[in-house]
Amino acid sequence: MKLQGTMQINSAGNLTIGGLEVTQLAREFGTPLYIFDEELIRNNCRKFYEAFAVGEGQSEVIYASKAFLTTAMCRIIASEGLGLDVVSGGELYTALAAGFPVEHIYFHGNNKSYMELCQALDANIGRFVVDNFSEMELLSRLAVEKGQVANVILRVTPGIEAHTHDYIRTGQIDSKFGFTLPNGQALEAAKRVKDLPGLEFKGLHCHIGSQIFDQEPYGEAAAIMLKLAAEIKESTGLLTTELDLGGGFGIYYAEGDTPPSINSFAQKILIEVSKKAKEFNLPKPKVIVEPGRSIVGPAGSTAYTVGSIKEIPGVRKYVAVDGGMADNIRPALYEAKYEAIIANKANLPAEETVTITGKCCESGDMLIWDTKLPKVEVGDILLVSCTGAYGYTMSSNYNRLGRPAAVLVREQNADLIIKREDYNDLLRNDILPARLICTK
Numbered sequence: 297m298k299l300q301g302t303m304q305i306n307s308a309g310n311l312t313i314g315g316l317e318v319t320q321l322a323r324e325f326g327t328p329l330y331i332f333d334e335e336l337i338r339n340n341c342r343k344f345y346e347a348f349a350v351g352e353g354q355s356e357v358i359y360a361s362k363a364f365l366t367t368a369m370c371r372i373i374a375s376e377g378l379g380l381d382v383v384s385g386g387e388l389y390t391a392l393a394a395g396f397p398v399e400h401i402y403f404h405g406n407n408k409s410y411m412e413l414c415q416a417l418d419a420n421i422g423r424f425v426v427d428n429f430s431e432m433e434l435l436s437r438l439a440v441e442k443g444q445v446a447n448v449i450l451r452v453t454p455g456i457e458a459h460t461h462d463y464i465r466t467g468q469i470d471s472k473f474g475f476t477l478p479n480g481q482a483l484e485a486a487k488r489v490k491d492l493p494g495l496e497f498k499g500l501h502c503h504i505g506s507q508i509f510d511q512e513p514y515g516e517a518a519a520i521m522l523k524l525a526a527e528i529k530e531s532t533g534l535l536t537t538e539l540d541l542g543g544g545f546g547i548y549y550a551e552g553d554t555p556p557s558i559n560s561f562a563q564k565i566l567i568e569v570s571k572k573a574k575e576f577n578l579p580k581p582k583v584i585v586e587p588g589r590s591i592v593g594p595a596g597s598t599a600y601t602v603g604s605i606k607e608i609p610g611v612r613k614y615v616a617v618d619g620g621m622a623d624n625i626r627p628a629l630y631e632a633k634y635e636a637i638i639a640n641k642a643n644l645p646a647e648e649t650v651t652i653t654g655k656c657c658e659s660g661d662m663l664i665w666d667t668k669l670p671k672v673e674v675g676d677i678l679l680v681s682c683t684g685a686y687g688y689t690m691s692s693n694y695n696r697l698g699r700p701a702a703v704l705v706r707e708q709n710a711d712l713i714i715k716r717e718d719y720n721d722l723l724r725n726d727i728l729p730a731r732l733i734c735t736k
Contacts, residue, residue: 301336360588503542596684620654
């Protein structure tokens with residue numbers, strides 16, 4: 297397994313993160329356990345901040361909170377000078393509870409409700425990324441009723457198909473997101489924004505997909521969006537002062553993944569935006585990007601305790617852990633690949649090939665197929681790396697399993713940032729009708 301961030305193997309052969317032994321964290325907080333490396337999170341934030349020259353006022357980096365969001369995460373992101381992308385009332389509520397600067401909150405989503413729009417207007421957030429005409433009209437009406445002006449960025453589907461999994465590809469024409477560009481819908485959306493009261497046009501947004509390694513689609517997206525900006529200016533007089541090119545920057549999960557550096561992504565985007573703005577005789581817009589996975593993904597790991605071991609001679613050896621698809625649905629949903637290490641045998645050579653399976657009652661509950669590890673024994677602590685993005689976020693109570701705890705580690709300190717759900721938590725929202733209560 298490739299060691300990430302502050303991961304090290306100490307003299308006792310134990311894996312450490314943030315200077316703390318993973319086995320000790322497992323004993324103290326239990327397993328499954330999400331472990332977040334604060335230093336790596338902050339380093340990734342700073343790499344984006346510097347690569348996109350945010351300090352010079354020409355760009356803004358906003359963290360895509362759907363990857364992983366807690367009040368503690370909000371505080372880290374704010375302290376590193378990044379904005380926040382939210383896609384629901386719950387994410388917005390979390391940001392507000394954490395005291396996140398509202399002017400740097402961007403509200404995304406293809407089906408924002410009446411209540412969510414009211415919540416965002418009442419909080420006076422920075423930007424609404426408008427996804428469709430019905431939302432636009434509702435936002436206009438609500439803004440007028442509240443005596444406000446909502447700053448609007450239009451989400452556009454530019455017709456770019458990045459090479460990634462079908463479920464995380466979002467820039468193609470046939471998408472549930474945004475105003476379609478090739479059929480003229482995006483241009484019509486800009487005209488409508490100009491005509492509707494309570495709305496102020498700020499710019500354009502697109503997101504072409506996730507876990508992308510190729511830089512070229514970002515350059516292509518910048519060119520297409522600035523051409524649209526020129527058409528909008530000519531047709532309506534509206535000036536695109538902000539260009540949000542989304543996120544989707546790929547990360548390393550397993551052998552074979554070769555993501556470019558953050559700097560190389562930034563250079564491709566910034567150079568193309570400058571070039572195309574000049575070509576279309578436009579002022580250079582402020583560039584906005586929305587990294588989520590690439591900030592928190594490599595910084596998160598999940599520790600498990602090995603339970604049952606089943607060997608089918610000549611076929612496969614299954615090693616079951618005390619978590620699985622309830623805390624990491626991505627392998628079952630996307631066939632996502634991960635790497636693992638036995639935290640208490642981190643310095644030992646691999647000697648067997650095993651398949652890591654979860655404990656859920658599903659044949660598809662597999663975390664890693666056919667990985668090489670030292671001899672695995674019941675009670676070992678297995679750590680799966682790069683689970684920081686979409687692990688906890690997409691977790692569930694399937695089979696009435698409680699969601700795991702999460703700890704933030706840094707410089708030999710570990711702080712609980714999400715408590716473990718117990719059986720009482722599982723019953724918290726249950727209601728037993730009086731007629732079902734046995735009185736005998």
